[in-house]
Amino acid sequence: MNKELNKQSLPFERIERKELVRREAETSAKFGCRPQCRSIGELIKLGVVNIDKPRGPTRMSHVGDPIRFQPMLRTYSG
């Protein structure tokens, strides 16, 4: 990659990783589902929202409240 991109990277992006195969295997369609296929109910129990935090409240105070008080959403922000 070019130099500019290297300069702008965080440490985890500087490690080049290859996929190693220990044992080829198939996965059965009968169990689980690809993350892209989750239902809205599943996403609410296991999802992340990247909030554009408004100016003012810090993450330590009440920035999560508007989300926390949405019915059915249980959250923690960090």
Added chain:
Amino acid sequence: MLPVALGNATKALAYLLTAGKEYVALMHIHKPVSEADIRSLFSDFTGTISQLPPVRSSVKRVLRKRTIYYLEVLEAYDQDVLFRVGCQAGTYIRKLCVDMGKKLGVGAHMAELRRTRAGPFNEDSLVTLHDLKDAVHYWMHDGDETAIKRIIMNVETAVAHLPRIQVLDSAVDSLCHGASLSMPGISRLESGIKKGDAVAVMSLKGELVFVGNAQLSSEEMLADHGLAVKTERVFMQPGTYPKMPKL
């Protein structure tokens, strides 16, 4: 930006806390200095720096070392400098501005700050609180899931910065119950894992099963048997995959 996790995904944020961050900040310098001085100042503050957390901070005030991965001027006008900084978790940008002002000999302070990256998250996936509220409304009142589905990302996104290991279907259920991962359960794994690294253990469909602590390097995990990853936080519910006799 502030990644907010829902339900069981909150456990993934622990691994974001220690990941690198990027900010765009506005520094106000108290007296005019040349742009060349600012540029050389910025290169002095790239790499390892010592920082005393500010008086108003949520951590103990002892000198600590932090790494600045990159620091670049975006715009300099008069006594204001807009800059981008990539840094280790726990770096105070407010303090960085004050310390750079001291080094210049004229003083400076931070006027504005915006986080632009936290580990795998960047500004591309940002949603405003209004967007979120609207999306919840469309879904709950109109039964339209389109917007909410676009807004809520998979928990896998939050651990995308960790090296991954994929396990056999037959190994999944015992891992959901908290068992550690042994080598026979591994199908694929990424190179470059070192002992002690946090790793994301996933199914072959790419679902996050648990995040754990690597007990060996990637190469060592190719061996026949032995303990590969110790469980730290489990994400998948037991019973998602069938119970299998012990491997």
